[in-house]
Amino acid sequence: MKIFEMMEKEGHEQLVFNHDKTSGLKALIAIHDTTLGPALGGCRMWPYETEEEAIRDVLRLSKGMTYKSGASGCDYGGGKSLIWGDPKKDKSEAMFRAFGRYVDCFKGRFSTGTDVGTTFHDFIIARKETPHVGALPEEYGGGGNSSIITAFGTWKGIKAAASEAFGTDSLEGKTVSVQGLGKVGYYLVKHLIEEGAKVVGTDIVQDHIDKVVADFPQVTIVKPEEIYSQECDIFSPNALGAIINDDTIPQLKCKAIAGAANNQLAEPRHGDIIREKGIVYAPDYVVNAGGLIQVVDEMEPGGYNKGRAYRKAATIYDMLIQIFDISRRDNVPTHIAADKLVEERIATIGIIKRTKK
Numbered sequence: 001m002k003i004f005e006m007m008e009k010e011g012h013e014q015l016v017f018n019h020d021k022t023s024g025l026k027a028l029i030a031i032h033d034t035t036l037g038p039a040l041g042g043c044r045m046w047p048y049e050t051e052e053e054a055i056r057d058v059l060r061l062s063k064g065m066t067y068k069s070g071a072s073g074c075d076y077g078g079g080k081s082l083i084w085g086d087p088k089k090d091k092s093e094a095m096f097r098a099f100g101r102y103v104d105c106f107k108g109r110f111s112t113g114t115d116v117g118t119t120f121h122d123f124i125i126a127r128k129e130t131p132h133v134g135a136l137p138e139e140y141g142g143g144g145n146s147s148i149i150t151a152f153g154t155w156k157g158i159k160a161a162a163s164e165a166f167g168t169d170s171l172e173g174k175t176v177s178v179q180g181l182g183k184v185g186y187y188l189v190k191h192l193i194e195e196g197a198k199v200v201g202t203d204i205v206q207d208h209i210d211k212v213v214a215d216f217p218q219v220t221i222v223k224p225e226e227i228y229s230q231e232c233d234i235f236s237p238n239a240l241g242a243i244i245n246d247d248t249i250p251q252l253k254c255k256a257i258a259g260a261a262n263n264q265l266a267e268p269r270h271g272d273i274i275r276e277k278g279i280v281y282a283p284d285y286v287v288n289a290g291g292l293i294q295v296v297d298e299m300e301p302g303g304y305n306k307g308r309a310y311r312k313a314a315t316i317y318d319m320l321i322q323i324f325d326i327s328r329r330d331n332v333p334t335h336i337a338a339d340k341l342v343e344e345r346i347a348t349i350g351i352i353k354r355t356k357k
């Protein structure tokens with residue numbers, strides 16, 4: 001494995017190995033690009049089989065964060081941290097304090113928070129050693145449950161997709177099929193119903209379905225495998241990744257896709273195929289940026305401000321409108337247009353920063 005070659009190819013700035021003998025901490029911190037601002041990215045804890053697998057993952061995820069931060073309009077770059085271990089049995093106070101001290105060495109050049117395998121409890125501990133952690137509960141100055149703002153941003157994303165597909169962003173009378181009625185799905189359904197949309201929903205957990213139906217009895221529930229073929233205007237994936245694939249695309253009857261689930265396209269070519277079918281795709285990492293916007297707001301001087309965070313999350317709509325314009329301008333699918341938007345932003349802001357020096 002040639003680490004420098006990999007970093008050069010993908011444009012990474014830094015990869016730092018952190019080890020603490022007392023707690024057994026083995027952590028990697030990757031910084032991809034800091035042109036727009038300090039790097040931001042969650043901390044994943046996972047029992048990787050090999051060191052190589054962990055390095056590849058942290059480099060890949062940190063690059064993804066450059067695009068996610070850039071598309072959210074925030075002045076942050078991309079980074080990621082990773083603790084090599086089993087989140088079920090390897091965690092300790094000492095481990096997260098040691099991790100916090102390593103994060104602190106970056107002096108704000110990198111900030112982190114929860115991801116797969118870590119929870120806010122871990123970062124309440126790390127916070128004792130560094131201020132550069134976010135995604136904290138309200139009583140610790142954070143924004144609390146990020147699913148609520150993610151659902152708000154997703155609703156704005158659905159409206160932007162509707163505007164592109166139907167020439168109006170009103171969802172009144174439109175049918176939206178929602179896959180996944182979990183933490184984000186529940187609050188998304190609330191926004192949709194309040195706007196007068198017809199909602200078709202599905203989940204694999206009966207308790208999650210029951211909660212939605214109890215509060216919004218007008219929602220029609222279908223079996224999980226039936227969600228793709230629903231007669232609807234918009235399909236909103238809020239459960240799993242890779243659900244836009246060779247099996248599901250022929251079933252789709254929608255005119256737009258917009259949802260919070262990460263990595264919805266099984267492969268990039270599926271973005272081209274849905275475009276050819278005339279379906280507007282709102283890129284997932286733009287639609288689901290609400291949680292990231294909340295974490296960024298926690299880092300503002302004076303701390304988290306809910307009104308400001310929601311105003312910022314509402315601009316997910318404007319970002320998507322720009323992406324649809326680039327898609328038309330350059331005749332490319334929207335997932336490519338989203339990457340272009342970020343790359344153009346990095347190029348122009350990079351020049352402005354040089355001019356000011």
Ligand SMILES: NC(=O)c1ccc[n+]([C@@H]2O[C@H](COP(=O)([O-])OP(=O)(O)OC[C@H]3O[C@@H](n4cnc5c(N)ncnc54)[C@H](O)[C@@H]3O)[C@@H](O)[C@H]2O)c1
Pocket residue numbers: 146147148150179180181182183184185202203204205208224238239240241260261262288289291
């Ligand atoms: N919560 C956030 O702030 C946030 C931020 C960015 C992205 N996301 C992404 O949004 C998606 C939803 O996040 P969440 O926090 O609501 O997670 P969640 O686990 O609370 O909800 C996911 C729901 O999908 C259901 N589900 C799983 N497999 C399914 C299937 N085959 N068919 C139908 N339903 C199925 C689950 O039972 C669950 O109710 C995830 O992909 C997540 O990565 C979430």
